[in-house]
Amino acid sequence: MAAAPKTVARTWRGLALGTNPVRRAVYIVGMLPAVSTIYLGLMDELGADPQKTLERTLGLWALRFLIVCLAITPLRRLGGPNLVRYRRAIGLLAFYYAALHLSVYAVLDQGLDLGAIGADIVRRPYITIGMLAFAILVPLAVTSNAPMIRRLGGAAWQRLHRLVYLAAAAAAVHFIMLVKSLPAEPLIYAALVAALLLFRLALRLQTRARPAHRSRVEPAGA
Amino acid sequence: MLIRRPSAIAPSAIAPRAVYLRRREFIAGAAALGLGSALAATIPGRAAGAAPLPAPKSPLSTLDEPLSPLKDITSYNNYYEFGTDKDDPARNAHALTIKPWTVKIDGLVTKPADYDLEDLIRPAQLEERIYRMRCVEGWSMVIPWIGVPLEAVLKRAEPQGSAKYVAFETLVRPAEMPGQRGLFQPLPWPYVEGLRLDEALHPLTILAVGLYGETLANQNGAPVRLVVPWKYGFKGIKSIVRISLTDKQPPTTWNIANPREYGFYSNVNPAVDHPRWSQATERRIGESGLFAKRRPTLLFNGYAEQVASLYAGMDLKANY
Numbered sequence: 001m002a003a004a005p006k007t008v009a010r011t012w013r014g015l016a017l018g019t020n021p022v023r024r025a026v027y028i029v030g031m032l033p034a035v036s037t038i039y040l041g042l043m044d045e046l047g048a049d050p051q052k053t054l055e056r057t058l059g060l061w062a063l064r065f066l067i068v069c070l071a072i073t074p075l076r077r078l079g080g081p082n083l084v085r086y087r088r089a090i091g092l093l094a095f096y097y098a099a100l101h102l103s104v105y106a107v108l109d110q111g112l113d114l115g116a117i118g119a120d121i122v123r124r125p126y127i128t129i130g131m132l133a134f135a136i137l138v139p140l141a142v143t144s145n146a147p148m149i150r151r152l153g154g155a156a157w158q159r160l161h162r163l164v165y166l167a168a169a170a171a172a173v174h175f176i177m178l179v180k181s182l183p184a185e186p187l188i189y190a191a192l193v194a195a196l197l198l199f200r201l202a203l204r205l206q207t208r209a210r211p212a213h214r215s216r217v218e219p220a221g222a
Numbered sequence: 223m224l225i226r227r228p229s230a231i232a233p234s235a236i237a238p239r240a241v242y243l244r245r246r247e248f249i250a251g252a253a254a255l256g257l258g259s260a261l262a263a264t265i266p267g268r269a270a271g272a273a274p275l276p277a278p279k280s281p282l283s284t285l286d287e288p289l290s291p292l293k294d295i296t297s298y299n300n301y302y303e304f305g306t307d308k309d310d311p312a313r314n315a316h317a318l319t320i321k322p323w324t325v326k327i328d329g330l331v332t333k334p335a336d337y338d339l340e341d342l343i344r345p346a347q348l349e350e351r352i353y354r355m356r357c358v359e360g361w362s363m364v365i366p367w368i369g370v371p372l373e374a375v376l377k378r379a380e381p382q383g384s385a386k387y388v389a390f391e392t393l394v395r396p397a398e399m400p401g402q403r404g405l406f407q408p409l410p411w412p413y414v415e416g417l418r419l420d421e422a423l424h425p426l427t428i429l430a431v432g433l434y435g436e437t438l439a440n441q442n443g444a445p446v447r448l449v450v451p452w453k454y455g456f457k458g459i460k461s462i463v464r465i466s467l468t469d470k471q472p473p474t475t476w477n478i479a480n481p482r483e484y485g486f487y488s489n490v491n492p493a494v495d496h497p498r499w500s501q502a503t504e505r506r507i508g509e510s511g512l513f514a515k516r517r518p519t520l521l522f523n524g525y526a527e528q529v530a531s532l533y534a535g536m537d538l539k540a541n542y
Contacts, residue, residue, distance in 0.1 A: 044511045047309065048298030049361055051505065051512060109505075111515055119500070126498055177498065180359065181408035181479060183306040 023089045030093040033061050034100060051108050058101040059130075063175060063189055065094035066168045070196040077203070088144050091164070095141040098134050098171075126177035133170035136163045165200070168193045272436035275348065277368045282426060283352035284451075284524070290363035292434045294508040299441045300357065301460055302408050303392065303399040310401075315440035317398045318461070323445045329389070329466035332380035339445055342378065343370050343431055350435075351428055353451035355458075356490045356523045362504045367449050368432035373423045381419070381467050388422040389472035390415045390448060391464035409475055415448065415459035416472035416486065418532075426451055426528055429462070452522040452529045454488045485542035489533070490523035494542050 037057045040046050046053040069091045076082045110117050120127045140161055142148065149157045172190040179186055301311040325342055328334040347370045356362045376388070392413040396402040402411050421427060430449045431438060438444035443460025450457050456476055466472070476484035483497050492502045503516035522529050533541075 041512045046512070048294035048507045049308070049505065051514060052361075054512065108512060109516070116500075116503075123495075124499055179306075181302065181306065183408055184406040 020085075023086060026086050026089040027093065030065065030089070031096070034058060034097065051104065055101060055104040055109060058097050058104060059175070062094050062097035062101055063168075063171045065090050065097060066164070066171055067189070067192050067196065069094060069164065070168055070193070074196060074199045077199075092141055092144055095137045098137055102131075102134055126174055129170050129177065130174040133167045133174060136167040136170070140164060140167070165197055169197065272432075272439055275345075275368050275432040275435060275437050277348035277350045277432070277435075280349040280351045283350065283366075284354055284364065285352065287354070287364045289352065289366055289434075290506070291508045295363060295365055295433065296439045296441060298507060300359075300456065301441055301443065303401045303411070303413065303461075304441065305401050306408050311441035312439075314400050315444075318393075318395070318440045318444070319398060320440065320445040320461075323463075325446065325462060326464045327376075327379040327466075328464070329468050330382040330385040331467050332382060334379065337378070339431075342375060343429065343446065347374060348431070351426075351430075351449070353426075353449060354523050355449075355451065355455050356504055356519060358454040358456055358484070358488070358496060358501075360499060360501070360504050361507055362519075362523075363507045366434055367428060367430040368435070369428040369430035369449065371425055372427045372429050372448070373425070375429055376422065376465070376467070379465075379467075384469050385467035386419055387468045387470065387472055388417050388419060389464075389466040389468055390417075390459045390462050391466075392459055393461045393463045409479055412463075413459060413475045414472065415457055415474050417450065417457075418471075419467070420532055421450065424529060424532065426525060452489055452525040454490055456484070457488050487533075487538075487541050489538065489542075490519060491521055491538055491542070492519040493521070494539050 037046070037054055041050050041054045044050065069087055072083050072087050072090075076084065106112060106117055110120075121131050122128070140163060143152060143157060143160060152160065172186070172193040175186040176182070176190055297312045298308045299311040300308070301315065304311040304314040323339040324336045325339060326334075326336050348368055349370070350366055350368050352364065352366045354362055355365050372388075392411075393399070394402060394412045401407065417427070428449050429446055430443070431446050433442060438447065443458070446462050447460040448458050448462065457474075471486060474484075474486055476488075477486055490501075495501050501519055504519045505514055505516050520526070
């Protein structure tokens with residue numbers, strides 16, 4: 001197909017930066033925590049265990065962006081502003097942070113020891129779940145651009161992108177499972193993810209209970 | 223990306239032994255001249271409120287590894303009474319009042335009493351013990367403790383023949399320990415720990431009152447804490463207010479919180495994984511910053527030669 005290279009080029013452009021200036025600003029501001037943490041890490045300003053601090057900070061921001069992503073629809077439904085045009089940028093930021101988080105684990109922490117990483121994935125449920133969350137985000141990131149939406153068709157694309165619910169749930173569980181006791185922080189993040197997922201469940205139940213109103217539900221979905 | 227090697231390791235990341243020793247001589251000399259308090263404010267990394275504490279070196283020290291920097295030892299702590307983040311203790315522990323301090327020694331002893339700390343641990347008995355410390359979370363440090371063998375302290379109270387275990391208890395003082403108040407309390411208080419009597423009497427087991435030539439910083443467990451170098455760090459109970467000799471295995475806090483993950487023994491063992499993570503390797507704090515490599519964890523944290531006989535014939539997997 002002659003169009004394929006063009007699609008690939010556009011996919012990459014879509015992954016790199018948006019074209020809209022506000023969206024571009026979202027990307028740039030969104031990457032600031034990564035830039036500052038990596039900079040502090042290289043300057044040896046991340047405390048006694050800089051690897052862990054870097055790893056945790058990047059992972060935490062991935063989860064935060066996932067939560068913001070999931071909050072966009074409920075925000076609009078509850079009468080807040082419609083930020084749906086920034087959802088792709090925020091979703092991609094979540095993916096970039098997850099990729100950086102995973103890279104720190106694989107390269108700095110494990111020294112690219114594939115045997116140890118493989119053993120971790122198989123034997124450590126919190127790593128299995130974290131890897132699952134990342135694995136889900138890969139196809140979502142790759143298809144987060146107009147050519148791929150066209151290619152897949154709106155309905156199939158939407159079905160695919162509902163997997164973000166699973167990724168967010170997995171990320172929240174991953175966070176809870178790696179702490180020693182149960183401090184408030186991972187529980188608060190998990191509660192946020194749960195609330196945002198329950199909101200969707202409630203929407204769906206409501207739609208099913210009142211089929212006559214179906215036409216009022218936006219086709220764009222959640 | 224981050225694969226690039228660092229151009230140079232910051233000299234501040236490692237405190238060579240020679241430099242540290244020179245610094246101690248300097249402090250000792252200054253203290254002799256009555257400059258101690260003036261100096262305290264000017265030494266970087268020095269813990270607030272810490273006072274010079276001279277002690278001769280012990281032959282039982284681990285000498286072949288560089289010491290972890292004082293600033294890491296005093297800023298990277300697990301002490302949940304002051305919060306669950308690593309920097310919470312350094313931020314919150316200054317509020318703790320450690321004078322006066324008494325330690326109740328009771329249970330199966332001939333001389334149960336509330337011992338004044340200054341009376342219980344006399345300056346003349348102090349020695350410096352450099353030990354590796356391995357945290358159950360997979361990191362480690364090398365710390366120059368100052369303390370006395372626990373055996374010397376226990377002997378004062380004259381344990382009875384029926385005593386088989388030693389139970390320890392940390393202070394409960396919510397007014398000064400923010401982790402002990404509020405909605406989210408990560409552990410039941412008081413924090414309690416325990417050892418078998420033979421473990422407690424082992425020459426490597428000490429009660430520490432200082433490190434790096436100074437009294438303990440509050441975040442490190444001031445004024446008195448347990449150090450058992452072949453066990454995971456959480457066995458080293460801090461700010462001890464009570465020591466009881468018993469004939470039954472005493473409850474221990476992490477075992478109460480999660481019995482599947484933390485056993486009574488909690489000996490460092492690379493072959494027995496934590497249910498959620500591997501214990502085969504560890505990261506040495508302060509070693510080379512972002513690019514520090516994991517190192518293999520040693521059985522009994524490298525003290526097997528001295529302590530393995532305590533567990534002869536025991537299944538270390540079952541008795542984790």
